[in-house]
Amino acid sequence: MAGSGKAHLRPEGETVLRVEDLNVEFPVGHNRTVYAVSGISFDIAAGETLGLVGESGCGKSTTGRAILQLPRPTSGSVKLKQTDLMALDGEAMRATRTDLQMIFQDPISSLNPRRMIGEIVAEPLAVWGPFDEDEQWKIVANMLDAVGIDPGVARYKRPHEFSGGQCQRISIARALVMEPELIICDEPVSALDVSVQAQILNMLEDLKAQYGLTLVFIAHDLAVVKNISDRVAVMYLGKMCEVSESDELYANPAHPYTSLLLGSIPVPDPTADLDDTVMAEGELPSPLAPPSGCRFRTRCPLADEICERVEPQMRRVNDDHYVACHHPLVDADPATEVSLTN
Amino acid sequence: MTVVGSDTERLTRADNAEPLLVVKDLKTHFKIDAGIVKAVDGVSFELERGKTLGIVGESGSGKTVLSRSVMRLNIASNVINTGSIRYDGVELIDKSSKQMQKLWGVEMAMVFQDPMTSLNPVVRVGRQLTEHLRYHLGVGKAESRANAIELLRSVKIPEPESRIDNYPHEMSGGMRQRVCIAIALACGPKMLFADEPTTALDVTVQHQILNLLATQQQDRFMTMIMVTHDLGVVAGRTDEIAVMYAGKVVEKAPTPSLFADMRHPYTQALLWSIPKVSQPKHTRLSAIAGRPPDLINPPSGCSFSPRCPYAQDKCREEEPPLVAASTPGHEFACWYPVGSPENQEAYDRNLAAGVAVTLAAEGRITATEELTSDIIAADLINDVIDISNDEVGN
Ligand SMILES: Nc1ncnc2c1ncn2[C@@H]1O[C@H](COP(=O)(O)OP(=O)(O)OP(=O)(O)O)[C@@H](O)[C@H]1O
Numbered sequence A: 001m002a003g004s005g006k007a008h009l010r011p012e013g014e015t016v017l018r019v020e021d022l023n024v025e026f027p028v029g030h031n032r033t034v035y036a037v038s039g040i041s042f043d044i045a046a047g048e049t050l051g052l053v054g055e056s057g058c059g060k061s062t063t064g065r066a067i068l069q070l071p072r073p074t075s076g077s078v079k080l081k082q083t084d085l086m087a088l089d090g091e092a093m094r095a096t097r098t099d100l101q102m103i104f105q106d107p108i109s110s111l112n113p114r115r116m117i118g119e120i121v122a123e124p125l126a127v128w129g130p131f132d133e134d135e136q137w138k139i140v141a142n143m144l145d146a147v148g149i150d151p152g153v154a155r156y157k158r159p160h161e162f163s164g165g166q167c168q169r170i171s172i173a174r175a176l177v178m179e180p181e182l183i184i185c186d187e188p189v190s191a192l193d194v195s196v197q198a199q200i201l202n203m204l205e206d207l208k209a210q211y212g213l214t215l216v217f218i219a220h221d222l223a224v225v226k227n228i229s230d231r232v233a234v235m236y237l238g239k240m241c242e243v244s245e246s247d248e249l250y251a252n253p254a255h256p257y258t259s260l261l262l263g264s265i266p267v268p269d270p271t272a273d274l275d276d277t278v279m280a281e282g283e284l285p286s287p288l289a290p291p292s293g294c295r296f297r298t299r300c301p302l303a304d305e306i307c308e309r310v311e312p313q314m315r316r317v318n319d320d321h322y323v324a325c326h327h328p329l330v331d332a333d334p335a336t337e338v339s340l341t342n
Numbered sequence B: 001m002t003v004v005g006s007d008t009e010r011l012t013r014a015d016n017a018e019p020l021l022v023v024k025d026l027k028t029h030f031k032i033d034a035g036i037v038k039a040v041d042g043v044s045f046e047l048e049r050g051k052t053l054g055i056v057g058e059s060g061s062g063k064t065v066l067s068r069s070v071m072r073l074n075i076a077s078n079v080i081n082t083g084s085i086r087y088d089g090v091e092l093i094d095k096s097s098k099q100m101q102k103l104w105g106v107e108m109a110m111v112f113q114d115p116m117t118s119l120n121p122v123v124r125v126g127r128q129l130t131e132h133l134r135y136h137l138g139v140g141k142a143e144s145r146a147n148a149i150e151l152l153r154s155v156k157i158p159e160p161e162s163r164i165d166n167y168p169h170e171m172s173g174g175m176r177q178r179v180c181i182a183i184a185l186a187c188g189p190k191m192l193f194a195d196e197p198t199t200a201l202d203v204t205v206q207h208q209i210l211n212l213l214a215t216q217q218q219d220r221f222m223t224m225i226m227v228t229h230d231l232g233v234v235a236g237r238t239d240e241i242a243v244m245y246a247g248k249v250v251e252k253a254p255t256p257s258l259f260a261d262m263r264h265p266y267t268q269a270l271l272w273s274i275p276k277v278s279q280p281k282h283t284r285l286s287a288i289a290g291r292p293p294d295l296i297n298p299p300s301g302c303s304f305s306p307r308c309p310y311a312q313d314k315c316r317e318e319e320p321p322l323v324a325a326s327t328p329g330h331e332f333a334c335w336y337p338v339g340s341p342e343n344q345e346a347y348d349r350n351l352a353a354g355v356a357v358t359l360a361a362e363g364r365i366t367a368t369e370e371l372t373s374d375i376i377a378a379d380l381i382n383d384v385i386d387i388s389n390d391e392v393g394n
């Protein structure tokens, strides 16, 4: 099966999570299938933040949820350290979920409105221990304090008594109490005002330094993703286009889609050039019938006959910079070209 | 009854060459059970023909209420509108909805954030467009369909002849927003209000839509008000920017001077708090402490004072008026404006007195405090200090 290549994966011992050839398909009416995620591979090292960006519907959330086996992916492998999550039965997977936590976009609706903050944050502990209530509260209070919420005051309050930013802090505290191996943050700041967004981003960076967190950070805002991520993966229509160390990606985008994304960002600087080329005019194709070959070809100014026929494979352009494109904007590393043809 | 845009009025207008829109001391207050929400509280601005004004500010600062009030869409028994809105030489503040009906669509039109809320989901987009044309322009059925197709083409909808028969849900978000723009443009308005027209859209689609608005504005010589929380969106696409805070304009300037020489601490904080692609990864952001104030009981003096790192006693006692900056058209309301020696002194004084630190920690929930106040992470202490470092670096 045509995957998107794995040249960007690092040796297995160096990573916490390794996802290979991940496919997620959703059967929909009339015997049709949504090809939400198609043959993507990526990995995450301990203490690293991997940013996942791309436009609405490209499969970011599906990828995040697939790591948690929610739902179980159609095919591929998802390895958390030595454990293949795809091979675990339901019960074993539930136990493993304490190592994997998720934070969602809408903080208010992701917290149970009827429960008090003290209980909400203690929820995972109530299931997995420690079971001693004083011990639980000690952990919870510690975590609330770390996210800037006074534990004594918040303990007996309910979510609606807090603002969106405060609720997001509380859900982060809840995700942290189990000391997970990996936290998947799905658009955690997208619903917040810029000032609150900055508070949460700073706090995540601090928590990362303090607890050595490993994060998948999903967002559609490219500036936010760059700010928080060590490495960034760009997705388009269920495929991975480009993976790179963040600064390098933004300085030298190699994939035409990345370049289009970067050219579309409104920059808070009136002297910056506005790119008003028509390149962006196309519409996103349907994930029910993705284009053959390179999925971006219907909007790509560089597309040619080979792009229609052959799916581009991931290859190296630079130190930690990989792209899946037949005609990358940055010269590919000749060494990997050779290894590809082998 | 005078109708705006009647020939005699236009003639008088042409002589005195008044700006298309002159808003003076506009207030919109909502009476609710808890009290009076001062959503817009004394806003004044002028807008010349063909120009674009950007209105920015955090959520709840009054951007939407202001633009709706200028269009006289905020008319209800619990709404108090005062001040003056002169549009094309005619006072609108005392016009009823019925009188305004003649202006809506024809003189002024609005594009909203969520195209789904302004489109009727069970009516084909073509009919939504043609009904509008027939109501306002009185054109016949066949002609209005032809016009509608042309309009869809002008907003770059591919194959408009077949798309005209789509229902909104058969279109992508970007296409739906194009349809909304087509409807807004249908009767050739002189003034277009766009309230977060691209906030719900992807970045490449946002780029397309903003380009579309810009070309349409040029082609039709429209005057535009663009409301957004995104300083990036207004930076490249407006002539002037008004920064709103708690229902007031705290700084207003031609776009280049606003960015080159911002004077209000809130404008500065807004710009510094957003991550930028030009910065290296992991750049620490200067978060703004706390949250916008309660509009029913706003703080005394300067409404930004509880969050401002430069705040002094005077700020908490006296409200700063809008004053002129050195560049023509640039105004700000602050006692200790950014870039002035007084500002540096105020900051140093706060730092020495530990006020900057207290200020940042103040909102944190403590056992004695009521929950209505905000929580601020301890890390904000660092951010306030970051601001001072940048300041010294400049
Ligand atoms: N349960 C489902 N059934 C059918 N299709 C689905 C399902 N979940 C997701 N999809 C489809 O899969 C594709 C990927 O969706 P996903 O939510 O992962 O995108 P995303 O990148 O997270 O987008 P957004 O930025 O809008 O959150 C979309 O086309 C979506 O409509």
Ligand SMILES: Nc1ncnc2c1ncn2[C@@H]1O[C@H](COP(=O)(O)OP(=O)(O)OP(=O)(O)O)[C@@H](O)[C@H]1O
Pocket (backbone or CB within 6 Å): B030, B032, B037, B039, B057, B058, B059, B060, B061, B062, B063, B064, B065, B066, B229, B295
């Ligand atoms: N009909 C109403 N009755 C009472 N209060 C209202 C009403 N409409 C708006 N408000 C209040 O007026 C204030 C300003 O609201 P507005 O919608 O103008 O903010 P905004 O700047 O557009 O924010 P956003 O970025 O979230 O759209 C808010 O506090 C809001 O709750």
Ligand code: SF4
Pocket (backbone or CB within 6 Å): A255, A256, A257, A294, A295, A296, A297, A298, A300, A301, A302, A303, A304, A307, A312, A324, A325, A326, A327, A328
């Ligand atoms: S493979 Fe071809 S179509 Fe795809 S991005 Fe590269 S040049 Fe464009």
Ligand code: SF4
Pocket (backbone or CB within 6 Å): B264, B265, B266, B302, B303, B304, B305, B306, B308, B309, B310, B311, B312, B315, B320, B333, B334, B335, B336, B337
């Ligand atoms: S310095 Fe004073 S007047 Fe100026 S914004 Fe701060 S609090 Fe308001």
Ligand SMILES: [Mg+2]
Pocket (backbone or CB within 6 Å): A060, A061, A062, A186
């Ligand atoms: Mg998503």
Ligand SMILES: [Mg+2]
Pocket (backbone or CB within 6 Å): B063, B064, B065, B195
């Ligand atoms: Mg609004």
